[in-house]
Amino acid sequence: QNAEFQDALTREWRQREQNALTESRRLAGQVEALIERVDRGREDNLRLTGELALARAQNATYQRNLQSQLVVWLARNARRCSLGLGLLTRP
Incomplete structure (x- = not known):
């Protein structure tokens, strides 16, 4: 009877050991998948950071060009307005 009890304990221990090994492998696979996702x-973060920096640089260039065009447009129209006002105020 003692030998049967010992055999039952040994089988149970081996089954638990096998279950633990299976679970350990499953968790190791999950960890590996998470590491790949993080990588x-x-x-993606590095790529998007680069794209954002490029977009910001392009936006700054566009804004500078737009400001330059606005200055030219304002100067041109100010000259036209002053010429127009001069014509209107002539006797």
Whole structure:
């Protein structure tokens, strides 16, 4: 009877050990998948950071060009307005 009890304990222990090993492998796979996701996230973050920097630089250039065009347009129209006012105020 003692030997049967010992065998039952041994079988139960081996089954628990096998279950623990299976669970450990499953969790290791999950960890590996999460590491891959984090790595892809980092790569995406670096790529998007670069794209954002480029977009900001392009936007700054566009704003400078727009400001220059506005200054030219205002100067041209101010001259036209003063010429027009001069014509209107002539006797």
